[in-house]
Every structure is written in C-alpha cells, then in structure tokens.
Amino acid sequence: MLKIENLKKHYDNFFLECSLQVNPGQVTGLIGQNGSGKSTTFKAILDLIHPDGGSITLFGKDNQDITPEDKEKLGVVLSDSGFSGYLRIKDIIPILENMYRQFDSSFFIKQVQRFSLPMDKQIKDFSTGMKAKLKVLVAISHNAQLLILDEPTAGLDVIARDELLDMLREFLEEDDERSILISSHISSDLESLCDDLYMIHDGKIILHEDTDILLSNYALLKVDNKQYEALDKSYILRVKKESYGYSCLTNERQYYLENYPNITIEAGSIDELITMMIRGK
Structure with missing residues (x-):
C-alpha cells in the first residue's frame, strides 16, 4: 500500500x-x-515537499507517477489543512461531489447528522471536536483505500476522541484491504487502533514493533543499585537513572519474570516506552 525507503x-x-x-x-x-x-x-508522502533522497512507493507506483485517479484513493487529514472557515457543510458538499467521483453524499450527510454537525453553521464557529470530525468524515466519504492522518485527535476531549476512533474502525470494517497511517502523541489512541507502531525521534526511526508485542513483551524493570548490578542486561534496551536506583526497558518481560522473581516488573505503557527510548541510555 505504502513503502518509504531511506x-x-x-x-x-x-x-x-x-x-x-x-x-x-x-x-x-x-x-x-x-x-x-x-x-x-x-508531507513528503503527499508530494507537498520535495525529498532530498530515497523513494516513496504508493499503490505500487513511485509517488511521482501517481495519477489523479490514484490520488482519489487517498483520504488525508493534516493538522494545518481544512476548508475555509466561512463555508458551511452544505456549501462543501457540492465541492466534494466535484472533487471525488466516488464521493458518497448520502453517507456523508448521514454521518453529519449522526455526529450532530450543523449543516448551516460556518465552520469557523465549530468547536475543535466538530472540526476534527468533519475532516475525518471528508477523508472517509469517497471510498479511499489509504488514510493519511496527521494528529487527527489532537486537542479533543475523551468523548470526541472515542467517536472519531469509532469512525475509523467502521471505515476499516467495510473493506479489509483498507489501510491507515496515523500519527499521534496520544498513546491510548494508538494502542487500541494500530497493528504496528514506528517511533521517530530527531528524524530517525528508533523502533518498529507490532502493537501486541509492545504491550505483551515489553516491560519496565524497577531495581535498586544492588539489583541492577546483579541483573542480566542481555535483554535491556534502555536504562534510566532514578532516585531509587534504575528503570530498565526490556522486550523480554517473561525472561525477567522467570529469572528475577524479587524485582519489580511493570507492563509499561506506550508513553513510558517513548520516554525510555528517548531519555534512557
């Protein structure tokens, strides 16, 4: 569906x-x-900036060879994009009908009503959650095969995030070939939605793992100085000095459960994993 190399x-x-x-x-x-x-x-995937090297393959083609028809297979949400705030939803429906040959206006209107989005109100007067839902609705209403979503849940409260994630799950259920690339700094969103995760820091991918493996195999070991000295560090990925001793990130939780029954072993959240990968040594 999408492949980025170097x-x-x-x-x-x-x-x-x-x-x-x-x-x-x-x-x-x-x-x-x-x-x-x-x-x-x-932005590089969407050809909004020109890369200095490497390759991007989209739908089996170099992204420089993507046709307008191919672009209609994309649904995109960017943090700094959207319709003019002076438009209303009823104004953008004919725009979308002309932009996308497979735009489903009946589905779109039904979802607008479902999420109580006002048809006659200017978008600039929408709440943050309403604007976010509208962006995602536009992205999923023209039979896209790949969604590119940059921080779609940023600034939303818990209820609005849940509603938006439900929209994405329903989108996936309708066609098992559909895919999503989503960025977020809200780890709970990704834990429940993503099959795999890439972690990026200072422009480089520092970790790639299946979400299930991250949640089941990764753990934090909380040890004092003496326990740390005696610890087998073969499966330690990162270490961070703490007031009580050390916090250690491992991807072999079971090994330490079996061999070190007296140390504290916690199933770390993705937030803690990010912190350890970036701040640990």
Missing part, C-alpha cells in the same frame, strides 16, 4: 532519514514528540 529531507536545523511500510488491511502508527519528523514524513 527518505531524506534536510532543513537548517533538522534532518529526516526514515523508512516505513503500511501493508494492505493494516493500521500503522507513527509516534514521537512534536518536531520529531512526523509531519515532514506525511
């Missing part, structure tokens, strides 16, 4: 160099701090 983009104070892949029928998450390279990667 993508490079250089700015004065930032250098992106990454590879990732989104397979048919899968949801892939890209996680990292603000400024880590998530949005730059998305």
Whole structure:
C-alpha cells in the first residue's frame, strides 16, 4: 500500500532519514514528540515537499507517477489543512461531489447528522471536536483505500476522541484491504487502533514493533543499585537513572519474570516506552 525507503529531507536545523511500510488491511502508527519528523514524513508522502533522497512507493507506483485517479484513493487529514472557515457543510458538499467521483453524499450527510454537525453553521464557529470530525468524515466519504492522518485527535476531549476512533474502525470494517497511517502523541489512541507502531525521534526511526508485542513483551524493570548490578542486561534496551536506583526497558518481560522473581516488573505503557527510548541510555 505504502513503502518509504531511506527518505531524506534536510532543513537548517533538522534532518529526516526514515523508512516505513503500511501493508494492505493494516493500521500503522507513527509516534514521537512534536518536531520529531512526523509531519515532514506525511508531507513528503503527499508530494507537498520535495525529498532530498530515497523513494516513496504508493499503490505500487513511485509517488511521482501517481495519477489523479490514484490520488482519489487517498483520504488525508493534516493538522494545518481544512476548508475555509466561512463555508458551511452544505456549501462543501457540492465541492466534494466535484472533487471525488466516488464521493458518497448520502453517507456523508448521514454521518453529519449522526455526529450532530450543523449543516448551516460556518465552520469557523465549530468547536475543535466538530472540526476534527468533519475532516475525518471528508477523508472517509469517497471510498479511499489509504488514510493519511496527521494528529487527527489532537486537542479533543475523551468523548470526541472515542467517536472519531469509532469512525475509523467502521471505515476499516467495510473493506479489509483498507489501510491507515496515523500519527499521534496520544498513546491510548494508538494502542487500541494500530497493528504496528514506528517511533521517530530527531528524524530517525528508533523502533518498529507490532502493537501486541509492545504491550505483551515489553516491560519496565524497577531495581535498586544492588539489583541492577546483579541483573542480566542481555535483554535491556534502555536504562534510566532514578532516585531509587534504575528503570530498565526490556522486550523480554517473561525472561525477567522467570529469572528475577524479587524485582519489580511493570507492563509499561506506550508513553513510558517513548520516554525510555528517548531519555534512557
């Protein structure tokens, strides 16, 4: 569906160099701090910036060979994009009908009503959650095969996030070949939605793992100085000094459960994993 190999983009104070892949029928998450390279990667995929090297393959084609028909297979949500705030939903329906040959106006209107979005109100007067839902509705209403979603849940409350994620799950259920590439710094969204996760930091991918493996095999070991000295460090990925001793990130939770019954072993969240991968040594 999407393959990025050795993508490079250089700015004065930032250098992106990454590879990732989104397979048919899968949801892939890209996680990292603000400024880590998530949005730059998305803009390169969409040909909004010109890469300095590497290759991007979309729907089996080099992205320079993508046709207008291929572009209609994409549904896109970017943090800094959207319709003019002076338009109303009823104004954008004919625009979408002319932009996308497979735009489903009846589905779109039904979802607008479902999520209580006002047809006659100017978009600039929408709440943050209403604007976010509208963006995603536009992305999923023309039979897209691949969604590119850059921080679609940013700034939303818990209820609005759940509603938006439900929209995405329903989108996937309708066609098992559909795929999503989504970035977010809200780990709970990705834990429940993504099949695999890439972690990006300072423009480089520092970890790629299936979400199930991250949640089942990765763990944090909390040990004092004496326990740390005696610890087998063969399966330790990162170490961070703490007031009580050390926090250690491992991808072999079971090994330490079986061999070190007296140490504290916690199933780390993705937030803790990000912190350990970035701040640990």
